[in-house]
Amino acid sequence: MMKSTHKLQTEQIVAGYESKKILHGIDVVIPNNQINVIIGPNACGKSTLLKTMARLIKPIAGDVILDGKSIHKIPPKKLAKVLGVLPQSPIAPEGISVADLVGRGRFPHQSLLSGWSEKDYQAVEEAMDMMGITELANRHLDELSGGQRQRVWIAMALAQQTDILFLDEPTTFLDITYQVEILDLLTDLNRKYGTTIVMVLHDINLAARYADYIFALRKGELIAEGRPSEIITDELIKEIFELNCTVIEDPVSKSPMIIPRGRYHVCS
Amino acid sequence: MINSSTILIKQGRQRRFRKWLVINILLAALAVGLCMAMLLLGNTIYPISEVIQVLMGERIPGAYFAVNTIRLPRMIAGLFAGLAFGMGGHIFQTMLRNPLANPDVLGITTGSSAAALFSILILQTSTTVVSLASVIAGLVTVLLIYLLSSGSHFSIGRLILIGIGIQAALGAVISYLLMVGSQQDLPAALRWLSGSLNGAKMETLLPLICTVVIFAPVLIILGKHLDILELGEESALSLGLSTNKIRLILILSAVLMIAFATATTGPIAFVAFLSGPIAKRLVGTGFSNVLPAGLIGINLVLGADLIGQFAFEVRYPVGIITGLVGAPYLLYLLIRMNRKGYL
Numbered sequence: 001m002m003k004s005t006h007k008l009q010t011e012q013i014v015a016g017y018e019s020k021k022i023l024h025g026i027d028v029v030i031p032n033n034q035i036n037v038i039i040g041p042n043a044c045g046k047s048t049l050l051k052t053m054a055r056l057i058k059p060i061a062g063d064v065i066l067d068g069k070s071i072h073k074i075p076p077k078k079l080a081k082v083l084g085v086l087p088q089s090p091i092a093p094e095g096i097s098v099a100d101l102v103g104r105g106r107f108p109h110q111s112l113l114s115g116w117s118e119k120d121y122q123a124v125e126e127a128m129d130m131m132g133i134t135e136l137a138n139r140h141l142d143e144l145s146g147g148q149r150q151r152v153w154i155a156m157a158l159a160q161q162t163d164i165l166f167l168d169e170p171t172t173f174l175d176i177t178y179q180v181e182i183l184d185l186l187t188d189l190n191r192k193y194g195t196t197i198v199m200v201l202h203d204i205n206l207a208a209r210y211a212d213y214i215f216a217l218r219k220g221e222l223i224a225e226g227r228p229s230e231i232i233t234d235e236l237i238k239e240i241f242e243l244n245c246t247v248i249e250d251p252v253s254k255s256p257m258i259i260p261r262g263r264y265h266v267c268s
Numbered sequence: 269m270i271n272s273s274t275i276l277i278k279q280g281r282q283r284r285f286r287k288w289l290v291i292n293i294l295l296a297a298l299a300v301g302l303c304m305a306m307l308l309l310g311n312t313i314y315p316i317s318e319v320i321q322v323l324m325g326e327r328i329p330g331a332y333f334a335v336n337t338i339r340l341p342r343m344i345a346g347l348f349a350g351l352a353f354g355m356g357g358h359i360f361q362t363m364l365r366n367p368l369a370n371p372d373v374l375g376i377t378t379g380s381s382a383a384a385l386f387s388i389l390i391l392q393t394s395t396t397v398v399s400l401a402s403v404i405a406g407l408v409t410v411l412l413i414y415l416l417s418s419g420s421h422f423s424i425g426r427l428i429l430i431g432i433g434i435q436a437a438l439g440a441v442i443s444y445l446l447m448v449g450s451q452q453d454l455p456a457a458l459r460w461l462s463g464s465l466n467g468a469k470m471e472t473l474l475p476l477i478c479t480v481v482i483f484a485p486v487l488i489i490l491g492k493h494l495d496i497l498e499l500g501e502e503s504a505l506s507l508g509l510s511t512n513k514i515r516l517i518l519i520l521s522a523v524l525m526i527a528f529a530t531a532t533t534g535p536i537a538f539v540a541f542l543s544g545p546i547a548k549r550l551v552g553t554g555f556s557n558v559l560p561a562g563l564i565g566i567n568l569v570l571g572a573d574l575i576g577q578f579a580f581e582v583r584y585p586v587g588i589i590t591g592l593v594g595a596p597y598l599l600y601l602l603i604r605m606n607r608k609g610y611l
Binding site: 087107 | 276278285496506507509
């Protein structure tokens with residue numbers, strides 16, 4: 001496994017609008033070569049935090065520091081070789097073929113007029129191979145299923161060959177089968193290349209199973225961070241989601257698993 | 269190991285490139301053919317040898333005047349305006365990811381026309397001032413639409429609706445100007461309502477030629493960037509594109525080309541609207557469509573002008589013919605978008 005040596009951290013990030021701030025001063029250091037997951041209820045700012053770290057949003061105050069330098073002071077193309085992002089709802093041009101779309105991930109590696117180099121072909125092939133979509137290379141994206149499409153988008157981000165990859169809710173809108181498949185593929189990526197992954201996930205149990213490290217947010221503040229087995233407790237879930245629950249051990253992965261308690265169907 | 273997946277990806281990509289190349293060559297060849305036809309055809313049909321001699325500078329009586337003073341400027345006006353409309357329209361449509369987002373629907377060309385009519389009918393100024401006013405008005409209209417539609421969150425739907433609204437308002441201004449203008453100025457004014465290549469003169473073409481020569485290469489070079497921009501703001505940023513800078517360069521280049529084309533030929537309806545989608549239909553999406561869209565623009569304008577000149581008893585200006593072709597397509601597109609739920 002290759003080890004990337006980048007250091008990404010935030011310093012007192014405040015983000016949102018002047019009138020309505022979403023993040024109120026967040027300090028995190030992203031552990032390297034790990035799968036990091038941000039969890040929290042709707043509108044807690046988890047997506048905003050991810051986008052700010054991925055330079056899609058400029059913070060109102062504070063900064064995001066990569067290897068000792070503000071990401072907003074690093075030339076965009078150079079930064080794009082280190083930080084890759086899969087947005088929540090990326091937009092595909094009508095009628096584009098899978099290979100061409102994956103190839104667009106090579107943009108930061110290409111010069112103004114050059115076509116695809118051998119390296120570009122190699123990167124595209126590797127990314128498509130990893131995502132298991134090579135046979136779809138010359139198909140149109142419009143013809144694919146939701147799960148296949150998501151793999152194409154991840155392949156595009158992989159073709160960018162960055163050491164750090166951000167994903168904003170990569171499993172939303174997907175069936176449970178595809179959710180697990182996508183998370184497995186991302187784990188493959190992390191194990192094989194040591195890619196640092198930072199993603200937002202909705203499902204706490206999948207997050208607890210797949211994450212090496214979790215950041216828990218509530219109302220724009222960081223409430224807890226750490227290994228899932230250390231921090232996922234019924235108290236934390238109560239504090240963050242305002243939900244009563246029992247935490248048990250996931251019989252498959254031995255990671256913590258929450259069982260929610262509603263007002264009904266609770267035996268004594 | 270050279271495995272099958274390498275071959276699959278490479279062959280697909282090369283096949284799409286060959287298609288792109290072949291279609292571009294065919295479009296260019298067609299454009300050359302239409303240019304020739306523009307020079308050869310007219311009230312008198314001169315032999316090719318004579319036309320070539322005239323182009324080389326020989327003063328053959330009759331032919332010299334017809335070819336050099338009437339047909340050549342007409343052909344060049346169509347060539348450059350077609351390229352400008354085709355490329356400019358494609359830039360807007362791709363950047364805003366909506367075929368409706370083009371200079372015709374957004375009211376940019378209407379802005380140019382209204383200003384030109386005002387200069388002709390009310391101020392009664394020289395043609396230079398008319399052209400200048402129409403260029404400036406085109407730029408101001410873009411700015412106005414942009415400012416009115418840029419709320420807290422940018423929305424393409426709002427941009428298009430505001431464009432249509434502004435176009436309606438400008439339409440009213442045009443009607444008013446036509447009513448109060450004096451009869452003798454009306455013929456000069458009418459060409460601003462539907463684009464026409466009539467009466468193009470070499471000396472008035474220079475601004476358009478210069479604009480296209482400068483900005484068309486810029487757009488072709490930035491074609492790859494345009495395709496990245498098409499993936500959406502977030503993807504473009506994460507791929508390292510300086511989105512604001514590139515967008516500004518693209519918009520300015522496209523608007524200037526369209527404004528100068530409009531100032532030269534008047535608004536040739538629907539060329540900016542049709543070229544991009546036709547290019548996409550022919551070539552696909554794998555390689556930049558800036559060049560093919562420009563070539564299709566040329567073919568549309570020259571083809572429509574030839575039809576307008578020779579297909580009917582009466583000679584119609586080019587804008588009427590492109591309008592006849594474009595209007596049904598606009599309806600088709602609206603119906604299709606409505607079915608897909610885009611509207």
